[in-house]
Amino acid sequence: xxxxxxxxxxxxxxxxxxxxxxxxxxxxxxxxxxxxxxxxxxxxxxxxxxxxxxxxxxxxxxxxxxxxxxxxxxxxxxxxxx
Numbered sequence: 058x059x060x061x062x063x064x065x066x067x068x069x070x071x072x073x074x075x076x077x078x079x080x081x082x083x084x085x086x087x088x089x090x091x092x093x094x095x096x097x098x099x100x101x102x103x104x105x106x107x108x109x110x111x112x113x114x115x116x117x118x119x120x121x122x123x124x125x126x127x128x129x130x131x132x133x134x135x136x137x138x139x
Contacts, residue, residue, distance in 0.1 A: 060103045070095055 062070070074091040078084050086094075 060099050060107060062099070067092075067095065 071088060071091040074094055075086055075088075078086045078091075
């Protein structure tokens with residue numbers, strides 16, 4: 058699976074990378090270098106973050122499903138018990 062970002066998101070991230078370099082590395086980088094760095098991060102680091110997010114979501118939803126019986130339980134046949 059290849060991670061693909063929206064064009065607007067890519068532009069914002071490239072600007073962020075350039076700003077990071079200017080502020081923290083005392084160096085300015087152009088659009089091409091920022092794009093290459095972004096591509097590297099997406100291909101090398103992105104899948105690990107994506108996989109962890111999926112694992113976290115799976116645990117979250119499994120916990121919610123396990124608790125569903127207790128949360129949504131409604132007593133049956135209790136009309137005449139009143």
